[in-house]
Amino acid sequence: MPPRPKSRRNRGLPEYLTWDSARGQYRYTHPTRKTRHYMGADKATAIQAAQRLNAQLIPADADLVEQVTNSGAYPSRGRGKTWAHAVSAYVEHALPELDLGQDTARKYRTYLRRLHDCALKNLPVDGIEVKDVADALDTITSGKRMRNVYHQQAIEVFRYTIQLGWRRDPNNPAEATRKEKTKRQRERLTREQYDAIWAQAPHWARVGMDLALQTLQRIEDVSTLQYTDIRDGALYVVQQKTGARIRIALSGPLEDVIERSRADSRACPYIVHYRPRRLPPRDRWAAGRTHPLQVMDETLSRAFSAARDRVGVCAHLPARRRPSFHEIRSLGAALYRDQGWPEDQVQQLLGHRSLAMTAGYLEGHETPWTDVSSGLCRE
Template sequence: MEIPWSKPYWGQAEMAPRPRSKSRQGWPPYLYPNRDGYKYRHPVTRKETWMGTDKAKAFAAAKKLNALLMPTNNLVDRVVGSKETVADAIAVFRQDDVPARGWAPKTAEVYESVIRRIEAGLGKRAVEGVTVKDCAEFIRGVTPSDRARQQFRLVLGWIMACAVQEGWIDANPVHATRRFTHERKRTRLTKEIYDAIWAKAEPWLRLAMDLSLVTLLRREDIVSLKFADVRDGFLWVVPQKTEGTSLVKLKIKVGEQLAILLSQARDSVVSPFVVHRLPDRARPSDKRATARVHHTQVLPEQLTRAFQDARDAAGVGGDSPPSFHEIRSLGGALVRDAGWTTEEVQALMGHASKSMTEHYLDGHDAPWTEVSPPPVLGTRQPN
């Protein structure tokens, strides 16, 4: 997902100071006369700061600032060689940490985009010279979104932690920066909105919606379900988001409602996938999406678009309409209100922590009409 981040000023090249006039020969770079005193111009941001009227103090301060803000001009570094940079820490993070995290391809793509932005903005900086203020200014400057800022803070913290672990610095400056919080803008999906969208959906989308409501599976897992995954009275699922990380494996009992949905899925179209559809037009195999292994397969993006189209046709959701993913939280709230404990909902959702499950259930506190014991969740009988 592309986020419209603004370009950070750290990504700009350092500005070289203008040649000194004869009257200012010997002055530290970026120090200028200002009225009866002196001012210092930041070599990167160009922000000017009043330095007072004392020439000796202004010169001393400018020299210290240049040593901090212009590490390439540091005479000690010229002798002993350059220090480890943020780019070096990023290289360690990519080599040692990223493979162990087992990110799904789309998650890895999002994080790599963040890493590249950090590398462009801070990569040339010596890790030893990166301060809390540097980190805070970078995080604030890279994007106006508090949600995205927190993501940059998280990843930058991981990267600087590598520098600590390598012994290049003693403390992680990112840990002292502000945590950014953001309010959920997406409207929670209610049963009334769900029913309105369902009424406008095509049969295959209705099936996908009801399956997600009953099983609490994510979009990617719903479209990946195969009839071969149903055996011995259970639906066997390894959630894609947790595959290779938390090793969550779900063995979902095929109760009455799930059995009805699986029966509905066995229609006249021959397909290995539970949720399937015939393509609008046939395409040669070399023209199909690389992720599609069967011509009846529904891709996650197709499911999202179809849900959005049905939602728009129903005219529901307001300014921040719910996505297909919100079906999980609605289904979790329904089974909780039908008598399940949070721990039972957590197990079905495949969450590693109870707090994450509570986050999904938050916002569904309005009273519900009486429902039958789980797993009966109000799905429909075939016509």
């Protein structure tokens, strides 16, 4: 198959020299390492530099047979594998081993598809440098939060390639790129605000709120907890997002929440349940609904937000910045810390993989003052 014709801007340029329209500069790609170097916008200067580089890096008497023979040995040693190969291998072999929830795994695959098709796609993974990764992340997204998401995914892919031996350099180039500082968008929820919202919420939503406060679980896990998950004096939770398996001992407050959930005497396997005014036919049920009295997480979230707005919590802020149901998880973590729980124990209840993530949840909740006495005696 003949090669694709060069674009108008690249016609007449030496080998490995191209015009980068995004930067408005000429770019030279190293023939073997595939690293990119920018030559400025002056065409004559760039051509002269590229010709000199080609003369040094591509000897005229190179043995073509030897080149083909050597390149054939690359795949067995992992060299010659491109970034696209690396991402595909990670998705196929490493991602399933993380045991992620279905929704989270689907999000990760979406992020990894974009990384697969980014500017690194055809670069050999053994030759990718920090600058290459930084440039690629900048072209994928301009949002700080999403850049950090792609940044972390790139780190994991490079770690995987290093483990496979596809990179001779053990340093991870993605780890050396900057991580953006992001500001929390939503306001934290205080205990006083929680109590005010709780007083305005319907009975079934109070049950969901208290379950979240006591167990620190996400809304999708709270809404799917069933009475059969209670056994041997504990509540068994398998987090949908992370796959973490958590066994929570039944304490007095948690038992009270579960008992209150039974007060309506309605037969439903789900702890959080209610009878809606109108339920569509079974063939039109939302995905994930298995019982007519089941409360979907969207319904629980809307009930919390409606009670919050009736009370007027953070009414001066736009809706996207007011505390959401998810902030109950952060509030509960802070309350456990204030009661003397060490952060690693709070981390276990949250199901976080690292203390750094737990610290992020505790951020914004001030640690209470410790009362101490003073008064040294004068000599």
